[in-house]
Amino acid sequence: MIVLGMVAGLVLAALPGLALAAWGCRPAGRWRWAFALALAAPLGLAVTSALFFLYAVVFSPGTGFGYYVALEVLVGLVSLIVVRRVALERGEREAESRAASFGALGVLGVLVLVALVLSLGRFASEVLQNPDGRWDAWIDWNLRARFLYLGGEQWIAGFSPSLQVGHTEYPLLLPGAVARLWFYAGDATRLAPVSLAFVFTYGSIAVTGLALASLGRPGQGLLAAFTLACAPSFLEVGALQYADVPLAFFISSSIMLYCLHVPRRGADRKRESVVLGLSLGAAAWTKPEGLSFLACFLACWIVFEGVFHGQARRQFAKPSLWLAAGLLPALACLAILQIQFDGSNRFLSDRQVPEVIQKLTDPERYLIVTRAVLAHLWVLGGWRLGVIPLGLVALSLAIRDLGREESWAAAGATAMLALTALSYAMVYVISPQGPRNLLPTSLGRLAAQLYPAFIFLVFFRLESPLKKHSAVRRQAA
Amino acid sequence: MLKNRLALLGYLAIGFWGLLAGWDPSVLLRARETVAERSVIAFEDYNCAKKEAGRMATVAFLSGAAGDASDAARFEFVIAQYVMVPTLLRSGYHGEEFAIARIPEQADLSVALQEHGLEFARGCGRGIYVLRRGSSK
Numbered sequence: 094m095i096v097l098g099m100v101a102g103l104v105l106a107a108l109p110g111l112a113l114a115a116w117g118c119r120p121a122g123r124w125r126w127a128f129a130l131a132l133a134a135p136l137g138l139a140v141t142s143a144l145f146f147l148y149a150v151v152f153s154p155g156t157g158f159g160y161y162v163a164l165e166v167l168v169g170l171v172s173l174i175v176v177r178r179v180a181l182e183r184g185e186r187e188a189e190s191r192a193a194s195f196g197a198l199g200v201l202g203v204l205v206l207v208a209l210v211l212s213l214g215r216f217a218s219e220v221l222q223n224p225d226g227r228w229d230a231w232i233d234w235n236l237r238a239r240f241l242y243l244g245g246e247q248w249i250a251g252f253s254p255s256l257q258v259g260h261t262e263y264p265l266l267l268p269g270a271v272a273r274l275w276f277y278a279g280d281a282t283r284l285a286p287v288s289l290a291f292v293f294t295y296g297s298i299a300v301t302g303l304a305l306a307s308l309g310r311p312g313q314g315l316l317a318a319f320t321l322a323c324a325p326s327f328l329e330v331g332a333l334q335y336a337d338v339p340l341a342f343f344i345s346s347s348i349m350l351y352c353l354h355v356p357r358r359g360a361d362r363k364r365e366s367v368v369l370g371l372s373l374g375a376a377a378w379t380k381p382e383g384l385s386f387l388a389c390f391l392a393c394w395i396v397f398e399g400v401f402h403g404q405a406r407r408q409f410a411k412p413s414l415w416l417a418a419g420l421l422p423a424l425a426c427l428a429i430l431q432i433q434f435d436g437s438n439r440f441l442s443d444r445q446v447p448e449v450i451q452k453l454t455d456p457e458r459y460l461i462v463t464r465a466v467l468a469h470l471w472v473l474g475g476w477r478l479g480v481i482p483l484g485l486v487a488l489s490l491a492i493r494d495l496g497r498e499e500s501w502a503a504a505g506a507t508a509m510l511a512l513t514a515l516s517y518a519m520v521y522v523i524s525p526q527g528p529r530n531l532l533p534t535s536l537g538r539l540a541a542q543l544y545p546a547f548i549f550l551v552f553f554r555l556e557s558p559l560k561k562h563s564a565v566r567r568q569a570a
Numbered sequence: 571m572l573k574n575r576l577a578l579l580g581y582l583a584i585g586f587w588g589l590l591a592g593w594d595p596s597v598l599l600r601a602r603e604t605v606a607e608r609s610v611i612a613f614e615d616y617n618c619a620k621k622e623a624g625r626m627a628t629v630a631f632l633s634g635a636a637g638d639a640s641d642a643a644r645f646e647f648v649i650a651q652y653v654m655v656p657t658l659l660r661s662g663y664h665g666e667e668f669a670i671a672r673i674p675e676q677a678d679l680s681v682a683l684q685e686h687g688l689e690f691a692r693g694c695g696r697g698i699y700v701l702r703r704g705s706s707k
Contacts, residue, residue: 204582211589218597316581323585325592477588482581489577558578 095278099285102277103134103292105165106270110137112172115179117368118353124307128349131299134292135342136368139375141165142269143426149269150429153246158276197559198311205319209298212322216294219332224283226290226334233260234267234336235286241265241272242281252434261434264427266379267336286334293339294331297545298322300342304349305552312559313552320483320548326475330541336380337538343376344386344513345545348506351390352553355398355502366412370419378423382517382542387420389512397505452523462521465532472537474544483551490555503554510546 111133120126148154148161225231240251252261267289274285302318305311321327331338350372354365373390376383394416399409452458471479495503517539521528 208585208589211586214595214598215589215593218593218595221597221601319582319585323589325588475588477584477591482584486577486581489574558574 095280095282096284098278099274099282099288102274103288105162105169105277106137106141106273107134108137108169108172108176109140110134112175112179113137113140113368113371115176117350117364117371119179119182119364120307121183122307124303124311128300128303128307131296131303132346132372135296135300135339135346136371136375138270138289138292139266139343139378140371140422141273142266143378143422145273146265146269146426147429149241149248150433154241154248154272155245155276162277198315201312201315201558205302205315205322208319208322212328213295215325216291216328216332219329220287220290223333224287226286229336230286230334233263234334235271237261237263237265237268238271238275238286239281241268242275249434262430263336263380264378264383264430266375267339290331290334290338293342294328297327297331297338297342297345300346300349301545301549304346304353304549308353308553310552310557312557313555316486316558317548317552320474320476320552321545324474324476324544326472326537327541327544329475330538335538337541340376340379340383340386341542341545343372343379343383344542345549347372347376347386347390348509348546349549351509352499352502352506352549355505356496356498362408362412363415366415367419370416371422372419373416374420374423377420378426380542382539384427385516385520386509386513389516390509393505393509393512397501397508448525449523455522458522458528461528462518462532465521465528465536466518469536469540473540486558487551487555490558493554493556495554503550506546506550506553510543510550514543 111129114129114132114136115126118125118129118132120129144165145154145161152161226235237251240248270289271286274289275281278285298318298321301321302314305314305317327338327341347369350365350369354362354369373387377387394413398412473480476482521531524531
């Protein structure tokens with residue numbers, strides 16, 4: 094019964110996710126449909142987690158849960174109708190790829206499949222050795238899920254400053270999703286956080302590979318999926334039930350949706366903008382770093398879409414408004430968290446301006462952070478020899494000659510990611526504990542947050558590994 | 571073209587090497603055992619608990635409490651009831667001493683613990699206590 098309940102909870106989350114992804118991606122080809130499928134479960138978990146949070150705020154968790162389930166079933170049925178209607182539409186054709194004699198692509202595909210199976214073994218080993226996850230999972234995410242599941246009317250005690258050891262101000266995507274599954278299962282089973290860890294870890298791998306495939310780069314998609322599947326530290330962070338991999342999923346899916354979205358300038362981009370906004374909102378509803386990413390994304394969106402790109406400037410306002418509409422549910426949840434439960438960020442709110450300035454002007458702090466980041470490049474993703482293999486394969490594959498709009502998308506997405514990385518670095522610089530204390534425990538997890546998006550951008554810029562057989566259709570403007 | 575293929579093969583080989591190195595697949599064959607051994611629930615001071623826990627397999631968490639007395643009183647109940655005891659009992663470890671908890675200084679958990687067949691074994695400072703299965707249940 095526990096497993097059946099959990100499966101029902103996952104399916105009821107995936108249905109609205111699939112409807113939104115399909116509606117937003119207008120899929121016409123198999124890769125674009127597969128990409129929408131990869132987006133479905135995580136996006137749906139974000140949506141239902143927000144819905145569950147609002148239900149908890151209004152009724153307190155557990156009260157009238159049958160009615161809540163009925164609401165989700167209704168949403169699921171409507172989602173099925175939406176998916177059917179999208180399937181009947183003539184959607185946007187995905188970039189063609191004549192690449193690939195099936196033979197060469199097939200061999201690469203088989204090798205990637207082997208890597209995925211082995212990585213599943215490694216992921217399962219991590220889960221078995223850490224069935225309750227580790228520190229952040231205990232103290233932040235699953236602890237608050239427990240308050241949501243077991244607390245009844247007292248669930249808000251999970252926000253009390255008495256729980257000072259954890260971050261009571263953290264947003265609730267993950268605790269909400271875990272508690273929701275526990276309600277469906279009727280038990281606080283470990284399977285719930287573990288299954289979410291699986292969905293987000295392998296969702297990140299799938300969505301990265303399939304986004305590239307739907308952009309006409311199936312060979313690069315396979316290599317990107319391989320790179321993530323063979324990244325032990327990424328698998329480990331996912332298996333330990335941290336929120337960093339769910340955040341990595343939403344950061345990378347936002348970057349991918351942006352790259353799919355930008356070349357469609359001039360067309361009606363309402364749907365794409367709404368789903369992009371939802372994905373960005375989900376990032377902000379996962380972890381405070383997601384808010385950082387959102388701010389960096391919006392800054393680059395304004396610069397690349399509104400200021401520099403003359404042709405698009407006239408069409409800037411509408412997509413921006415739809416993007417804001419997609420962001421609205423997550424921002425509303427964050428506002429409720431902030432106002433109702435005093436979810437202010439202790440790290441930022443207690444700081445004095447002179448203290449921050451003093452840290453900002455301390456060159457030693459910059460040196461420490463720079464050294465640590467450079468050193469981390471040699472263990473990025475847990476790959477043997479760090480970034481060297483990626484660099485070598487990049488050199489051998491050569492830079493892909495992109496069309497105008499794709500170049501623009503790549504530049505915008507790179508700026509978004511670089512600015513986010515810079516904002517993370519600045520947090521280390523101004524941290525009250527000092528970068529020396531903070532870096533060893535968090536740098537690997539922050540790198541994991543950006544890793545899938547980084548790998549996506551690397552292979553987005555590279556030629557196919559099966560170049561001889563491929564004829565790439567350039568998307569000239 | 572050959573250079574391209576060699577680089578690709580090298581990349582795949584390094585990927586597999588990284589994935590397999592340091593992985594002990596036998597963990598998968600001992601799944602049940604491993605989960606029972608590693609049923610570690612959070613607590614505040616990991617190093618202290620590790621040192622204290624020694625051979626003990628299960629470590630439990632009880633939040634530290636600050637703030638006013640009413641908050642502490644509330645947490646005495648909320649945390650004991652909702653966080654600590656269920657996780658302890660679920661862990662399924664049957665050794666004599668099996669948990670370390672960080673306990674709010676203001677809180678008196680003896681009743682809540684007794685109800686679940688637990689009692690304090692000894693304290694090790696900073697609100698961290700070793701618990702054991704009591705005789706009352």
